[in-house]
Amino acid sequence: MYPNFYLRIWKFASIFLILLSTKASSQKIIKGYIRDQNTNESIISAIVYNENNEYSLTDQNGYFELQLSKNDSIFVSSLGMYPINIKIQENMTFINLYLEPIISDEILIVGQRNQNKELNSISLNKNQIFRLSSLAGEIDVFQALQFNAGVQHANEGQSNIVVRGGLPDQNLVMINGVRLYNYLHLLGFIPFINGEMIKDVKFYKDNIPSKYGGRASSLIDITMFDGNTKQTELEATIGLISSKVTYKQPIIKDKWGINLGGRISNLNLIKIISERNYKNSDEGSSTGINIYDFSLSSKYMISDKSNISIFGVFSSDILSIKQKVLLLGEEKYFITWKNNLVGIKYHSVFKNLFSFESGISYLNYTNSSQNISFNDLNEKVSEISLGSGVDEINSYANLKFYFNNHFNLNSGIGFYSSFFNIINYSDLNTFKRRPNIFQSNPYFFIDANINKKNYDFTLGFRTDVLHGSAILQPRISLSKKINDYTFSTSYSINNQSAFLITPLTLFSPIDFWVPANKNNLNVSSQFSFGVTKEIQKRLLIGLSFFYKSQTNIADITKIYTRIDSSLSSFFEDISYSGRLKARGVESSLSYTTNKLTLNINYTFNKSQSRFIEINNNIPYRTNFLRPHSLNMAINWKLNNRIFLNLKGIYSSGQPLSIPVNAFAQGNGIGLIFGEKNNGSFPFYFRLDMGLEYNKSKNSIWNFSIYNLANRRNPFGITFEERVDYTTYEDIVNFKMVPSLSYTYKFLSKK
16 A cells, blocks of 8 residues: 555656756756766766856766856866866757866865755765774775764774764665665674775765665765776785775776775684694684675666666675683684675666666675584584574665756655564574564655755655554755854654664674564654854864654663573563663864864763663663763875874763672572663773875875774673672773785776
8 A cells, every 4th residue: 555655646746846847947957977087987076066156066976967047157176186167058958077086286175065055964085084094004984984073983993883872773874775784894893895995975964865764863875986987997905904906997998897896804814823723732722703895886878868887795704713622622603794785776867857766786684603512522512503684675766856056856766675584593402593574664755955055955755664654754954154154953853664682781793683663663853953164264163962862762671681591582572662862062173274184073962761671761871872072183294195194082981781789690600780871981092093105196005003092992891700790801802903004006098
């Protein structure tokens, strides 16, 4: 019923808008694509404006539309590109434009922001992300985002983030429109995807466009490079942490190109060294870390107005630990994570009336752990396996209508089919597998945008259908520029279609994603207000306030439990009655010159969760909450070859559940927990340094030090089994980590 109903609405709206656009087409409107002159890659967020300073921003396909007067000219500019000025002929309605990259005398700008249009969002390209990452040679989106107001890291040594008092699973992370359930490699210290394949990242703390849904807190929208159709490129990086290769090859020049990227972690060398010692001894241990990923993207230009692209990302992580005990036998432990996604997308402009985009994608995410014990005769005496995963298919079709420089509409329909393999458990005597839970999610959205010189207004509407119930999600935003001040406010409603359940309070190698409860669907609302002031086009200061409220979130009711010891009651221990309220203040300062960029951000937020079955229904501090957070990033261009990066983070300690008593339990000690999150980790402080030396335009050395202060920032805390229950041990993944990498770019002639 619901898919047919919304399909009828969408068809009616489409016909109505086509009729309106026919009237608009009588006016002088120029449409086209902006591309890189050297690679033919589409350029995202390029600014196209006319002589009246009316502008349009290119979308993720590099597409723009702009209304002109007779014999008007257009100006095109983009970060890192030489601007151009083109005279438009009277009979010209469609054009492809090419920008030339700036190779030397680069301008350092950490965040490109259109103040009038996207006050609470940020756009980053590959080079900007690179200089905000903390490991040499790596391009880590989530490390870079930590240096923004309202964004905090969740765990030390991991790149997962929390936004405005939310939770890590409330961030909608997408790659080329594919929704991710995991965006980290196994140890969380290495980014999920080879950064050389990333073209652009858009990050929204609020005011999320209506075409996106399924998560309650923020949007991280990652776009991969399309496919180089101009020239062959080969780039290789060798580093202490990882090594990677990126290859770009035209198949049919100017029409069809392909990009390939592969990466492997050099932590694999640990296994080679430890395995040799392990085989030659009667006791001891061996550790292996095998992390790799492979990415591909390809675009075929069907015509000047249409193209089709395919993409894929495949990653695998295996952590293996083997331990020998003299005369007792051997124990093996394995943890495996896998992420595989593929997709195809079609984009076209139909008769200069509207742009159309459609696609379909498939995602497979699995994780598992296995523990096997052998006796001294090499006989298997025990085996415990635990696993979980998600399979998801998404199909969509979007239409965008452009009427004039001040009004456009974007609409679309889509369908998610999600299969949750929540839990598999087996040992030598038992095999338990919960049936896959299927969740269908048709959706419809429409956005209307009115954009004048001094203000921008967007009214959006999205409807998701989950378990036969429609979730209405209106979204509205307004920004107004008065002299050097820009005021912005927004209100939005989002829903969370699935939740991440962590069996241990502190951390767990296994993720359990469960769909939203059909009887209590999640609803999240957020209001924000902010103001920025620009001072002499170099200094930008900002202040924002936010408030968010969420209902029907999920968590496990036991404060501290192991999944393998309470398997039979795992689902009974999940509560969907949770409520979350967060509010806070963000302040930012950004100073930019051709040589220096300085960003300083401070965030205060207060976030509380409340469950009927947890803490006697008394509110408690939300997991991962850090009330105070201060971060700073300095990018300094010493000369045309040397760049210095300094980054620092200070934040309050996140909540921790501390036992209040202990009791004798067999041969050990049992712990008794009281209120949830009744304690805190110590405060967090980290200082990173990076030095980039461009020996030539094709040869780059990069040296970095993670945690230059060598501070012991705990990743987790475990409580020792003693009668003195206050005794604990902090687990530290990393202290000071130096890293060195070398990159060489092989470029062929066009």
